[in-house]
Amino acid sequence: MTTPPTTAQTALVLVDVIASFYRPLEANYYPDAPLTLDPIHLLLDQARTSDAFIVHAVERHRAGLEDFEFAKLPRHHQEGSADAAYVPGFEPVFGPRETEVTKRRFSAFYATDLDLLLREQGIRRVVIVGVKTNVCIRATAQDAFAGGFEVLVPRETTNSNRPHLAAASLEDIERYMGSVPTLDEALDALR
Structure with a gap:
Protein backbone atom coordinates (compact mmCIF):
# COMPACT_ATOMS: atom_id res chain seq x y z
CA MET A 1 0.00 0.00 0.00
CA THR A 2 1.39 3.40 -0.95
CA THR A 3 1.37 6.33 1.43
CA PRO A 4 -0.83 9.31 0.57
CA PRO A 5 0.94 12.24 -1.10
CA THR A 6 2.18 15.01 1.19
CA THR A 7 1.55 18.69 0.60
CA ALA A 8 5.05 18.94 -0.87
CA GLN A 9 4.00 16.25 -3.38
CA THR A 10 0.82 18.15 -4.30
CA ALA A 11 0.40 20.74 -7.04
CA LEU A 12 -2.40 23.24 -7.46
CA VAL A 13 -2.95 23.67 -11.21
CA LEU A 14 -4.95 26.77 -12.13
CA VAL A 15 -6.30 26.43 -15.66
CA ASP A 16 -7.13 29.55 -17.67
CA VAL A 17 -7.88 31.96 -14.85
CA ILE A 18 -7.72 34.72 -17.45
CA ALA A 19 -9.87 37.64 -18.57
CA SER A 20 -11.40 35.85 -21.55
CA PHE A 21 -13.62 33.73 -19.30
CA TYR A 22 -14.10 36.07 -16.35
CA ARG A 23 -14.47 39.61 -17.73
CA PRO A 24 -17.90 40.56 -19.11
CA LEU A 25 -17.95 41.35 -22.84
CA GLU A 26 -14.97 39.06 -23.56
CA ALA A 27 -15.65 36.33 -26.14
CA ASN A 28 -15.54 33.38 -23.72
CA TYR A 29 -17.23 35.02 -20.73
CA TYR A 30 -20.25 33.37 -19.21
CA PRO A 31 -22.13 34.56 -16.09
CA ASP A 32 -21.32 31.59 -13.83
CA ALA A 33 -17.55 31.66 -14.42
CA PRO A 34 -16.88 34.28 -11.70
CA LEU A 35 -18.52 31.99 -9.12
CA THR A 36 -15.32 29.93 -9.19
CA LEU A 37 -13.01 32.80 -8.28
CA ASP A 38 -13.51 32.91 -4.50
CA PRO A 39 -13.05 29.13 -4.06
CA ILE A 40 -10.00 29.15 -6.35
CA HIS A 41 -8.51 32.08 -4.42
CA LEU A 42 -8.95 30.20 -1.12
CA LEU A 43 -7.02 27.26 -2.57
CA LEU A 44 -4.35 29.54 -4.02
CA ASP A 45 -3.87 31.27 -0.65
CA GLN A 46 -3.65 27.91 1.11
CA ALA A 47 -1.17 26.54 -1.43
CA ARG A 48 1.01 29.64 -1.03
CA THR A 49 1.12 29.27 2.75
CA SER A 50 1.90 25.57 2.58
CA ASP A 51 4.58 23.69 0.69
CA ALA A 52 2.35 22.95 -2.32
CA PHE A 53 3.62 23.55 -5.84
CA ILE A 54 1.55 26.02 -7.93
CA VAL A 55 1.19 26.00 -11.70
CA HIS A 56 -0.67 28.65 -13.66
CA ALA A 57 -1.61 26.88 -16.90
CA VAL A 58 -2.76 29.51 -19.38
CA GLU A 59 -3.82 29.27 -22.98
CA ARG A 60 -1.75 31.60 -25.13
CA HIS A 61 -1.46 31.59 -28.91
CA ARG A 62 1.29 33.28 -30.91
CA ALA A 63 0.09 36.56 -32.36
CA GLY A 64 -0.12 36.65 -36.13
CA LEU A 65 0.62 32.94 -36.60
CA GLU A 66 -1.83 30.30 -37.74
CA ASP A 67 -2.99 27.78 -35.20
CA PHE A 68 -4.95 24.57 -35.86
CA GLU A 69 -7.37 25.45 -33.06
CA PHE A 70 -8.59 28.47 -35.03
CA ALA A 71 -10.36 26.15 -37.47
CA LYS A 72 -12.89 25.43 -34.69
CA LEU A 73 -12.70 28.61 -32.64
CA PRO A 74 -12.15 32.25 -33.53
CA ARG A 75 -8.73 33.74 -32.77
CA HIS A 76 -8.34 34.16 -29.03
CA HIS A 77 -5.84 34.39 -26.16
CA GLN A 78 -3.03 35.74 -28.30
CA GLU A 79 0.17 36.69 -26.48
CA GLY A 80 -0.15 40.23 -25.16
CA SER A 81 -3.90 40.56 -25.82
CA ALA A 82 -6.34 41.78 -23.18
CA ASP A 83 -8.32 38.53 -23.14
CA ALA A 84 -5.15 36.56 -22.28
CA ALA A 85 -4.36 38.66 -19.19
CA TYR A 86 -4.66 37.13 -15.74
CA VAL A 87 -7.71 37.93 -13.65
CA PRO A 88 -6.49 40.55 -11.15
CA GLY A 89 -5.32 38.85 -7.97
CA PHE A 90 -4.47 35.60 -9.76
CA GLU A 91 -1.15 36.61 -11.31
CA PRO A 92 1.72 34.20 -10.59
CA VAL A 93 4.15 35.01 -7.81
CA PHE A 94 7.14 33.45 -9.53
CA GLY A 95 9.53 31.57 -7.31
CA PRO A 96 10.76 28.09 -6.49
CA ARG A 97 7.22 26.77 -5.78
CA GLU A 98 5.15 28.77 -8.31
CA THR A 99 5.40 28.95 -12.09
CA GLU A 100 3.52 29.35 -15.36
CA VAL A 101 2.98 26.87 -18.19
CA THR A 102 1.56 28.12 -21.46
CA LYS A 103 -0.60 25.83 -23.52
CA ARG A 104 -2.10 25.98 -27.00
CA ARG A 105 -4.66 23.22 -26.63
CA PHE A 106 -7.27 22.30 -24.04
CA SER A 107 -5.10 20.07 -21.85
CA ALA A 108 -2.38 21.69 -19.76
CA PHE A 109 -0.30 18.56 -20.43
CA TYR A 110 -0.53 18.35 -24.22
CA ALA A 111 2.65 19.61 -25.96
CA THR A 112 3.84 21.40 -22.79
CA ASP A 113 6.50 20.48 -20.25
CA LEU A 114 3.97 20.22 -17.39
CA ASP A 115 4.43 16.46 -16.92
CA LEU A 116 8.21 16.78 -16.77
CA LEU A 117 8.00 19.82 -14.50
CA LEU A 118 5.72 18.05 -12.01
CA ARG A 119 7.83 14.89 -11.95
CA GLU A 120 11.02 16.88 -11.37
CA GLN A 121 9.36 18.49 -8.34
CA GLY A 122 8.30 15.11 -6.94
CA ILE A 123 4.60 15.80 -7.46
CA ARG A 124 2.21 12.85 -7.14
CA ARG A 125 -1.15 14.61 -6.74
CA VAL A 126 -2.73 17.48 -8.72
CA VAL A 127 -5.62 19.69 -7.64
CA ILE A 128 -7.04 21.06 -10.89
CA VAL A 129 -9.18 24.23 -10.86
CA GLY A 130 -10.47 26.75 -13.41
CA VAL A 131 -12.58 26.75 -16.56
CA LYS A 132 -14.31 25.16 -18.39
CA THR A 133 -15.18 21.84 -16.75
CA ASN A 134 -16.15 20.02 -19.94
CA VAL A 135 -13.22 21.29 -22.02
CA CYS A 136 -9.88 22.30 -20.48
CA ILE A 137 -10.48 20.89 -17.00
CA ARG A 138 -11.63 17.50 -18.26
CA ALA A 139 -8.79 17.29 -20.82
CA THR A 140 -6.21 18.21 -18.17
CA ALA A 141 -7.67 15.74 -15.64
CA GLN A 142 -7.69 12.94 -18.20
CA ASP A 143 -4.06 13.54 -19.17
CA ALA A 144 -3.02 13.83 -15.51
CA PHE A 145 -4.65 10.49 -14.77
CA ALA A 146 -3.07 8.91 -17.85
CA GLY A 147 0.31 10.14 -16.59
CA GLY A 148 -0.13 8.49 -13.21
CA PHE A 149 -1.03 11.51 -11.07
CA GLU A 150 -3.72 11.41 -8.40
CA VAL A 151 -6.40 13.84 -9.66
CA LEU A 152 -8.65 16.09 -7.57
CA VAL A 153 -11.11 18.52 -9.20
CA PRO A 154 -12.97 20.41 -6.46
CA ARG A 155 -16.60 20.88 -7.45
CA GLU A 156 -16.83 24.55 -6.43
CA THR A 157 -13.75 25.56 -8.44
CA THR A 158 -14.99 24.81 -11.93
CA ASN A 159 -18.10 25.21 -14.04
CA SER A 160 -19.26 25.71 -17.61
CA ASN A 161 -21.72 27.61 -19.73
CA ARG A 162 -23.07 24.13 -20.53
CA PRO A 163 -24.07 22.91 -17.02
CA HIS A 164 -25.21 19.47 -18.22
CA LEU A 165 -21.78 18.88 -19.82
CA ALA A 166 -20.02 20.12 -16.67
CA ALA A 167 -22.06 17.67 -14.57
CA ALA A 168 -21.29 14.80 -16.95
CA SER A 169 -17.59 15.68 -16.95
CA GLY A 178 -9.83 10.80 -9.81
CA SER A 179 -12.07 12.49 -7.32
CA VAL A 180 -14.36 15.50 -7.10
CA PRO A 181 -13.90 16.64 -3.50
CA THR A 182 -15.59 19.52 -1.73
CA LEU A 183 -13.69 22.77 -1.32
CA ASP A 184 -12.96 21.91 2.32
CA GLU A 185 -11.53 18.53 1.33
CA ALA A 186 -9.36 20.18 -1.30
CA LEU A 187 -8.14 22.73 1.25
CA ASP A 188 -7.18 19.83 3.53
CA ALA A 189 -5.17 18.27 0.66
CA LEU A 190 -3.17 21.52 0.47
CA ARG A 191 -2.49 21.77 4.22
Missing part, protein backbone atom coordinates in the same frame (compact mmCIF):
# COMPACT_ATOMS: atom_id res chain seq x y z
CA LEU A 170 -17.42 15.77 -13.15
CA GLU A 171 -19.22 12.42 -13.03
CA ASP A 172 -16.66 10.94 -15.45
CA ILE A 173 -13.74 12.43 -13.50
CA GLU A 174 -15.09 10.96 -10.25
CA ARG A 175 -15.81 7.58 -11.82
CA TYR A 176 -12.76 7.09 -14.04
CA MET A 177 -9.96 9.59 -13.38
